[in-house]
Amino acid sequence: MRKVMLTDTTLRDGSHSVSHQYSLEDMKKIAMALDEAGIDLIEIGHGDGLNGQSLNYGFAAHTDLEYVKAVAGVLKNAKLTVLLVPGIGLIEDLEAVREAGVKAVRVATHVTEADVAEQHIKAAKKMGLFTVGFLMMSHMASKEIILQEAQKMESYGADVVYVTDSAGAMLPDEVFEKVAYLKSHLKVPVGHHSHNNLGLAVANSVKAYEAGADYLDGSLIGLGAGAGNCPTEALVAVLERLDIPKNVDLYSIIDAGDKVLIPILEAHQKPLPRMNSDSLIIGYAGVYSSFMLHARNAANRFGVDARDVLIELGKKKAVGGQEDWIIEVAHQLANK
Numbered sequence: 001m002r003k004v005m006l007t008d009t010t011l012r013d014g015s016h017s018v019s020h021q022y023s024l025e026d027m028k029k030i031a032m033a034l035d036e037a038g039i040d041l042i043e044i045g046h047g048d049g050l051n052g053q054s055l056n057y058g059f060a061a062h063t064d065l066e067y068v069k070a071v072a073g074v075l076k077n078a079k080l081t082v083l084l085v086p087g088i089g090l091i092e093d094l095e096a097v098r099e100a101g102v103k104a105v106r107v108a109t110h111v112t113e114a115d116v117a118e119q120h121i122k123a124a125k126k127m128g129l130f131t132v133g134f135l136m137m138s139h140m141a142s143k144e145i146i147l148q149e150a151q152k153m154e155s156y157g158a159d160v161v162y163v164t165d166s167a168g169a170m171l172p173d174e175v176f177e178k179v180a181y182l183k184s185h186l187k188v189p190v191g192h193h194s195h196n197n198l199g200l201a202v203a204n205s206v207k208a209y210e211a212g213a214d215y216l217d218g219s220l221i222g223l224g225a226g227a228g229n230c231p232t233e234a235l236v237a238v239l240e241r242l243d244i245p246k247n248v249d250l251y252s253i254i255d256a257g258d259k260v261l262i263p264i265l266e267a268h269q270k271p272l273p274r275m276n277s278d279s280l281i282i283g284y285a286g287v288y289s290s291f292m293l294h295a296r297n298a299a300n301r302f303g304v305d306a307r308d309v310l311i312e313l314g315k316k317k318a319v320g321g322q323e324d325w326i327i328e329v330a331h332q333l334a335n336k
């Protein structure tokens with residue numbers, strides 16, 4: 001059986017769950033626990049990636065550079081990783097965090113827009129970074145289109161390409177079909193990042209492995225946008241039951257969640273992630289997970305149902321970066 005590499009995103013996607021308010025000490029403690037447990041890549045920073053700090057996406061307690069500087073020195077084995085959405089993050093931002101100790105980057109684009117990653121992937125490779133192409137909202141495109149976009153990322157130099165289920169909208173057979181198709185046509189390895197909106201994150205991750213994925217994602221206790229990500233500790237337990245080799249130790253990763261992350265969430269007075277009716281609707285409607293908070297706010301403001309706002313955005317095929325649309329949609333629904 002081939003080994004699976006695990007990326008933990010508690011400190012990046014998971015930062016949505018703490019409104020991007022991790023302190024430097026929180027980041028350090030969690031990163032050390034993940035590193036000790038054997039996580040291969042630890043992704044950190046604002047939930048929306050490098051330079052995500054804005055009125056649209058929310059201001060973080062610290063800049064990405066401050067977080068990177070705090071964490072880089074405490075990791076022994078894991079690759080310190082950031083996420084970059086071209087247009088939100090700039091090549092200069094990547095250069096700055098690379099100088100501060102970042103070893104890997106995931107360059108994320110909407111599933112049909114790999115072209116916008118060309119300069120960023122090429123620049124990342126030139127900087128000597130392990131570079132992952134991250135095709136978001138992969139439920140919105142056919143396997144043929146995903147392959148076409150993945151091949152672009154591969155041609156720019158990506159070391160791995162991800163089928164990313166940003167909205168937690170994909171079903172197990174769909175994950176298998178799309179990952180297997182990429183695996184049989186790409187030269188580089190394939191990865192899968194899941195969200196738990198339909199309660200399928202662990203099952204979909206296992207399906208992705210069975211289809212040939214070599215990289216899988218999780219976050220401690222499933223922290224993350226919307227219903228959260230695939231819970232790393234549950235994924236590790238299932239991989240262990242299936243005898244799939246990995247570098248992560250089960251008890252240490254469980255302890256990282258229980259003894260390190262949960263007390264930090266309690267100190268921030270933040271609830272643990274769970275599937276609720278809103279996040280279920282996100283998976284059902286097939287919209288981006290981080291739309292949830294904005295949809296709730298807009299729904300309250302205009303006196304409409306957040307579920308209708310999300311379903312309408314799904315019909316309009318709204319993508320990350322179009323958060324301003326949420327208010328417009330809520331306003332239109334209110335005027336109907």
Ligand SMILES: C[C@H](O)CC(=O)C(=O)O
Nearest residue numbers: 013047048136164165166
């Ligand atoms: C920028 C996004 O939050 C990346 C991600 O984690 C996803 O699409 O899912």
Ligand SMILES: [Mn+2]
Nearest residue numbers: 013166193225
């Ligand atoms: Mn995500």
